[in-house]
Amino acid sequence: MDDISAIKQVKYRYLRAIDTKDWDLLASTLTEDIIGNYGEDGHQGGNLVLTGRDNLLGFMRDSLGPNIITEHRVDHPEITVADDEATGSWYMQDRVVMIDHEMMLTGAAFYTDRYRRTADGWKVCETGYDRTYELTISLHDLPSFKLKTGVSLNL
Amino acid sequence: MDDISAIKQVKYRYLRAIDTKDWDLLASTLTEDIIGNYGEDGHQGGNLVLTGRDNLLGFMRDSLGPNIITEHRVDHPEITVADDEATGSWYMQDRVVMIDHEMMLTGAAFYTDRYRRTADGWKVCETGYDRTYELTISLHDLPSFKLKTGVSLNL
Amino acid sequence: MDDISAIKQVKYRYLRAIDTKDWDLLASTLTEDIIGNYGEDGHQGGNLVLTGRDNLLGFMRDSLGPNIITEHRVDHPEITVADDEATGSWYMQDRVVMIDHEMMLTGAAFYTDRYRRTADGWKVCETGYDRTYELTISLHDLPSFKLKTGVSLNL
Numbered sequence: 001m002d003d004i005s006a007i008k009q010v011k012y013r014y015l016r017a018i019d020t021k022d023w024d025l026l027a028s029t030l031t032e033d034i035i036g037n038y039g040e041d042g043h044q045g046g047n048l049v050l051t052g053r054d055n056l057l058g059f060m061r062d063s064l065g066p067n068i069i070t071e072h073r074v075d076h077p078e079i080t081v082a083d084d085e086a087t088g089s090w091y092m093q094d095r096v097v098m099i100d101h102e103m104m105l106t107g108a109a110f111y112t113d114r115y116r117r118t119a120d121g122w123k124v125c126e127t128g129y130d131r132t133y134e135l136t137i138s139l140h141d142l143p144s145f146k147l148k149t150g151v152s153l154n155l
Numbered sequence: 156m157d158d159i160s161a162i163k164q165v166k167y168r169y170l171r172a173i174d175t176k177d178w179d180l181l182a183s184t185l186t187e188d189i190i191g192n193y194g195e196d197g198h199q200g201g202n203l204v205l206t207g208r209d210n211l212l213g214f215m216r217d218s219l220g221p222n223i224i225t226e227h228r229v230d231h232p233e234i235t236v237a238d239d240e241a242t243g244s245w246y247m248q249d250r251v252v253m254i255d256h257e258m259m260l261t262g263a264a265f266y267t268d269r270y271r272r273t274a275d276g277w278k279v280c281e282t283g284y285d286r287t288y289e290l291t292i293s294l295h296d297l298p299s300f301k302l303k304t305g306v307s308l309n310l
Numbered sequence: 311m312d313d314i315s316a317i318k319q320v321k322y323r324y325l326r327a328i329d330t331k332d333w334d335l336l337a338s339t340l341t342e343d344i345i346g347n348y349g350e351d352g353h354q355g356g357n358l359v360l361t362g363r364d365n366l367l368g369f370m371r372d373s374l375g376p377n378i379i380t381e382h383r384v385d386h387p388e389i390t391v392a393d394d395e396a397t398g399s400w401y402m403q404d405r406v407v408m409i410d411h412e413m414m415l416t417g418a419a420f421y422t423d424r425y426r427r428t429a430d431g432w433k434v435c436e437t438g439y440d441r442t443y444e445l446t447i448s449l450h451d452l453p454s455f456k457l458k459t460g461v462s463l464n465l
Binding site for chain 1: 319322325326329330379381383384385405407451452453454455456457458459460461462463
Binding site: 009012015016019020069071073074075095097141142143144145146147148149150151152153 | 230231232233246248261262263264265285286287288289290291292293295296297
């Protein structure tokens with residue numbers, strides 16, 4: 001498989017791991033020194049920079065429990081490889097249903113990632129995004145709203 | 156065209172056929188022994204397995220009449236080719252507007268497909284998906300809701 | 311980079327330019343004789359054909375001011391190259407938030423584009439789409455609706 005295809009695959013696995021809450025799979029996509037830039041536009045809120053795989057995994061486990069349902073999808077990849085490093089831009093769309101808070105967020109953002117070639121294949125070594133917009137609604141405005149989770153989730 | 160590109164094209168035609176209600180185009184993407192696994196997470200509901208092109212086409216025609224508007228899109232492909240067979244995983248997003256029932260569904264799922272090389276190109280020989288989530292709302296909660304269908308639909 | 315990859319990149323830049331309101335970037339993706347077919351199914355409404363880069367750019371600047379937030383994403387590409395011309399079909403999904411009108415539109419359409427190889431790389435020389443559907447709601451139905459724009463927008 002060529003480098004660009006391999007980099008796309010690790011990005012897809014990274015997002016599949018988050019949206020299915022498969023934290024072991026997520027760990028396998030990250031370098032040990034991963035940097036996560038969850039800035040003012042990240043839906044986690046606040047100017048948050050997470051450094052290191054254990055920190056990032058801990059944050060995801062804590063933030064994305066069974067009552068937070070997420071969908072993150074990316075397209076429009078622009079990937080550039082230089083030896084054993086690569087950069088990637090993606091157009092992301094997300095939906096987050098916060099069951100306990102009875103809120104739903106939808107939005108779009110541009111991811112800027114860095115990837116590194118390791119003995120175990122390409123991994124994400126830095127990730128973050130800047131939003132174009134996000135919108136939130138309270139589910140109180142939609143009294144008929146029904147959510148059903150599926151078997152793809154690791155709950 | 157390489158095999159992976161050809162397999163993507165048949166998947167895109169398959170979904171374009173469903174969303175435009177072009178049943179002849181849909182037929183051209185399926186092997187005669189196609190298996191459709193529309194399980195408990197499929198939005199068609201129920202534990203449904205359809206075997207054979209005529210059965211699957213009949214089901215689609217009956218289920219997806221002019222008062223059911225669908226959007227199915229896939230990205231994040233992970234496709235593996237082994238000789239004349241291939242497997243594919245895709246991240247699907249769908250929206251279904253059920254005009255008669257005044258309901259709207261949105262959701263996400265992972266497709267698992269099998270493809271077969273035929274004398275007439277790659278075809279889908281098995282398809283099905285498992286959801287991460289689906290959400291439904293009644294259009295009664297959105298009294299201003301207006302739907303306009305476009306010329307891409309075969310109505 | 312092969313032709314099909316280069317054509318995808320220019321399409322992604324074209325949409326990124328629109329959704330971030332970066333009109334100089336948009337100009338760089340268009341031939342001087344660009345034709346934009348915004349027909350009865352285009353969300354700009356009306357049977358509108360724009361000819362020439364300056365006309366198209368002027369229209370976009372006027373139509374997509376700071377109080378119109380857009381998201382346009384494409385997937386399912388079917389691209390065919392013949393020498394220095396190419397055609398492309400894409401499955402588009404859009405969301406448009408019209409802040410002043412307190413309306414939100416979501417929909418889907420099939421783009422049909424033509425591209426031309428120039429001394430400065432591939433450019434879009436004709437673009438337009440036909441919808442499968444569009445739906446609109448008034449934000450009055452969602453009193454909790456909150457929109458936050460992000461740093462990716464050139465406002």
